[in-house]
């Protein structure tokens with residue numbers, strides 16, 4: 001069933017942007033409005049995501065600031081923060097608002113700056129990133145944000161025999177996809193050897209297993225099902241599930257299950273009336289190569305334990321049975337935290353409109369986005385379909 | 389000392405848990421309704437929501453569930469050599485701890501004391517046979 005439709009999208013190139021958060025957001029939001037063909041007076045509300053601005057730039061209360069900068073100073077504007085799942089939560093609320101008749105047209109999006117343009121070095125940014133882990137019972141151990149996923153991945157390697165080479169295959173695949181995405185932070189191929197030879201960040205992750213620190217913005221125009229028919233190329237949101245799991249990791253029943261993602265997927269599939277087998281491609285939250293393994297298993301594309309071998313066999317590459325991250329994913333496209341969720345929605349929309357150029361999945365009908373927050377404590381799964 | 393001496397108005401607050409930890413006492417909570425044991429005290433059981441939880445002293449020996457070595461550290465640890473962090477199964481509880489020495493999945497480890505970051509203690513574990 002259609003819950004809402006996306007009628008316009010925009011995003012900046014992900015990479016390094018030495019401009020203000022509001023300026024960066026405008027570079028995604030204004031093109032999204034142009035793409036939809038809506039003007040300032042048509043937009044009823046702004047649902048906006050940003051995660052780190054308060055910590056990195058002493059910049060909070062950003063919703064009215066970015067609304068003012070983009071010319072929407074008087075519409076209701078609100079800001080969301082759920083770590084890396086920030087802007088999909090904004091998107092969820094936009095979908096609910098148009099679905100329930102509260103608004104007709106909502107501009108949704110996110111922006112983040114994570115690179116050294118913030119003036120913050122790697123140890124300090126590593127401290128800021130780990131703020132998503134439990135403050136009292138995890139951070140004092142010296143764990144890092146990649147470290148949380150490293151623990152899960154090391155356990156997966158022990159339990160299922162996943163190998164470092166299989167993890168590297170995921171980086172190689174996502175870099176290959178990213179070469180076809182002009183907005184990707186990394187537009188270059190890599191190799192298994194280059195991944196395995198790159199310095200260790202947190203065992204088993206080498207530098208090339210990790211998504212980069214990126215700056216960027218993304219936005220989408222969301223309208224109600226009824227209103228969508230008056231637009232040129234609406235793409236329907238048919239399911240949007242939200243799951244939450246216990247924090248800290250030590251309280252999770254099975255950390256490898258990423259249960260919040262399983263719950264979110266079940267809800268999204270149920271709303272859309274589809275099964276995993278009917279999904280033609282997906283964008284998943286590959287903040288680290290091991291996270292893509294856990295994602296493909298949680299979403300039901302492969303059996304538990306098979307995520308590594310499936311990637312190594314090419315099943316998740318463009319042209320495979322279930323292309324995963326045709327955009328390059330967080331790994332190659334980049335991961336400006338608060339912009340990542342709506343950037344996945346941008347990719348789904350462009351793919352389902354057959355506008356993705358050299359990274360186009362062959363005639364897709366159903367796309368899925370999987371966005372995690374923190375230590376997998378938050379998860380959103382969105383299914384989108386071309387409008388019949 | 390009994391467990392009660394660490395509590396604040398009968399509650400295992402983070403401050404109370406930290407005070408006990410600094411005296412080498414690992415405290416947690418057991419849920420009377422679902423038996424979940426947590427090493428990270430809360431107002432209610434994280435698994436079932438019950439408020440009927442009892443403060444207990446946790447085991448000090450356990451088995452490594454997952455471990456990693458941190459090479460790129462947060463600011464407070466960035467002067468340290470690469471170090472280990474692990475999830476450790478201690479009886480019915482699981483705990484995240486800083487690791488002294490080497491510990492792989494399945495290894496037996498024992499509680500050794502604490503490390504401190506920004507005035508917050510974390511448990512330190514090391515190989516059990518040392």
Ligand SMILES: [Zn+2]
Pocket residue numbers: 419420421422423424433434435436437438
């Ligand atoms: Zn319980």
